[in-house]
Amino acid sequence: MPSHYIERILRARVYDVAKETPLNLAKQLSERTGNTVYLKREDLQPVFSFKLRGAYNRITQIPVEARERGVITASAGNHAQGVALSAHLLGIKATIVMPKTTPPIKVRSVRRLGGKPVLHGDSYDDAYQHALTLAGEHGQTFIHPFDDPEVIAGQGTIAAEILRQHPAPIDAIFVPIGGGGLIGGVAAYVKYVRPETKIVGVEPEDAACMHAALAAGKRVSLQQVGLFADGVAVRQVGVETFKLAKLYVDEVILVSTDEICAAIKDIFEDTRTIAEPAGALSVAGLKKYVQRESCSGKSLVAIESGANINFDRLRHVAERAELGEQREALLAVEIPERPGSFHQFCKLLGRRSITEFNYRYADSRNAQVFAGIEIAGDEERKDLIARLNEHGYPVTDMTDNEVAKLHIRYMVGGHAPGLKNELLYRFEFPERPGSLFDFLTRLGRSWNISLFHYRNHGSAYGRVLMGIQVSGQDKEKLQGLLEKMGYPFAEETANPAYQLFAGTDQITAG
Ligand SMILES: Cc1ncc(COP(=O)(O)O)c(C=O)c1O
CATH class of the missing domain: 3.40.50.1100 (Rossmann fold)
Structure with a gap:
């Protein structure tokens, strides 16, 4: 053989x-x-x-008398382009059957390469069967993507x-x-x-x-x-x-x-x-x-x-690459609901880069923080969890939890009914390891943070959305402190996005 x-x-x-x-x-x-x-x-x-190698080699073997009738295949991918280009160069007509769901960009690229796209059915199997039928009816040579x-x-x-x-x-x-x-x-x-x-x-x-x-x-x-x-x-x-x-x-x-x-x-x-x-x-x-x-x-x-x-798939790729390298741990960590506990937790993480920090007030005793943390590998993840446990923080490891990775990370939050005196602020700070910890250190330990959202998107500036419980007379004190911290910030308590989806009382628009 x-x-x-x-x-x-x-x-x-x-x-x-x-x-x-x-x-x-x-x-x-x-x-x-x-x-x-x-x-x-x-x-x-x-x-x-590489697909044009096989497609071209196959098409060159077609006897002269069959070339007139053209070639046909079923594919929405690289084989389609390989067949279209190869046939075009050999002066042979190419019909490419693609499922109706094929993105327009792929249909256009077949046309650009000189092929004739035919859209049929909802799946590859439908398109494949249709291509065989057409080949039988019109005598075109079927170019199989692999089994030839x-x-x-x-x-x-x-x-x-x-x-x-x-x-x-x-x-x-x-x-x-x-x-x-x-x-x-x-x-x-x-x-x-x-x-x-x-x-x-x-x-x-x-x-x-x-x-x-x-x-x-x-x-x-x-x-x-x-x-x-x-x-x-x-x-x-x-x-x-x-x-x-x-x-x-x-x-x-x-x-x-x-x-x-x-x-x-x-x-x-x-x-x-x-x-x-x-x-x-x-x-x-x-x-x-x-x-x-x-x-x-x-x-x-x-x-x-x-x-x-x-191009638009790259967002997903970049998001998941760190997990695939075991360079990101996703943890749900329970911390006490009291001023300063956020800062203390962050201190335990050391100089590790935090990729995500997500929290919403739920009850007056304990808080669940959704945290993404950059790590060097599996061993470090285990060590980190052990260290957090030693310091009395219960941890649920969600690094391999698809529901957490795909959905829950975007859903942390919601309304906190009954929570009093929450103000919402948006901050920006230059992105570097430890910058989130520095931010919390400057804020001090006397405020109760009731909402926190931070996600490292790889841009130069980290963006934080933070809810703080502040009673009327303390508002001025907080304002003064925020100005002294030196980060650009804006109050967003009246923002309808917050009011509708995350405020302290559920309201309806209009
Ligand atoms: C980029 C790429 N890699 C690998 C393959 C697999 O090739 P095969 O079907 O011959 O196993 C394909 C098939 O289309 C492909 O497009």
């Missing part, structure tokens, strides 16, 4: 459209993991992913480049898996030329169709697939790709969404480019492998397979 693939890979025609991409040393990742890490930069291809020997061979040219670019031994190559076309081609080539090099597949935990198939010994169809890494959101691996994986893939590692986000950040730090989630999978898997094996001094290659990401 491999020799038949080796021949196909060696004669694959991809360089009319694809580039030989660089194999870059990732300096920071290498230092951090204690290994030599290289990135195969498929994000630098003309349509920002010529597509697999086109993707396999990446392996030929890697081994040429790095003649010295490679301990392992990490490859993202969707339907398995990329890993099929890479594994077949590498195992023939350098069988000692490990081939490690990487899938998201919630779209692990190859992992499930290898465990079951047969292709299985997942009921549901996670869409975060949309490039690899596939329900079932191919017949041919499964055969190849059984023969040549050493193992498949699964990673979480947060770990993928952390890997996007790692790639950014080394290359100043932004990978799409599927494109960063290999780096997430590499890190997990290094941690599990405690290996050092090895030569490791990760295929950075694509960079087609919508």
